């Protein structure tokens with residue numbers, strides 16, 4: 695147990711790479727064609743401190759053992775189990791599907807590598823530095839939440855868009871988690887993404903959740919407008935809406951074990 699378990703380590707805070715430290719110290723944070731038809735490009739947001747680089751994970755899950763592949767790209771697009779392990783990830787199953795489009799041309803972008811990573815259903819990352827505030831009271835109900843490592847959750851995955859620019863992921867809804875209990879700061883449930891289109895700069899962003907069946911839906915909606923990443927990215931209310939995905943039960947019958955959300959990433963020009 696670390697000495698200061700009520701907030702992330704300073705090193706981790708710095709790794710957020712944003713004005714978060716400024717927020718804690720009372721600093722001011724600004725909240726200030728075809729792409730428009732598509733509701734504008736997907737806003738950029740920070741990478742966060744828990745991207746799975748080599749040596750960072752607690753459990754270095756690598757479904758693809760081929761050498762030379764970064765660990766962040768060594769797993770497939772179904773995060774609800776780990777190949778070779780007899781169990782399922784805890785949490786509400788979801789499917790996220792859509793396209794990757796170019797804001798410049800409006801065209802779909804085939805062969806875009808999408809890396810997605812997130813916390814477990816209880817809000818714990820598979821990352822050595824996610825080691826503080828492992829138990830905390832739910833801000834609404836007071837119930838003690840234990841942020842635990844889930845050995846059956848794949849934690850990060852990789853999808854590649856097909857010739858129509860389509861992608862899909864299957865995963866679980868990650869838990870919201872505290873970033874500073876003294877200040878009452880929590881991050882709403884979110885998925886992290888890094889998109890690597892073949893001929894355009896990469897896009898780093900995060901997507902959020904909404905839906906009657908999303909765990910802690912009301913709390914998540916409350917947390918969104920005061921989220922440090924959203925504030926630091928300076929997202930307008932419209933841009934904020936642009937990164938919230940609505941999830942609902944499947945009506946096609948193909949994905950009856952989960953909720954389904956649709957999101958088209960639009961790579962800024």
Ligand SMILES: [Fe+2]
Nearest residue numbers: 742881884886
């Ligand atoms: Fe995160």
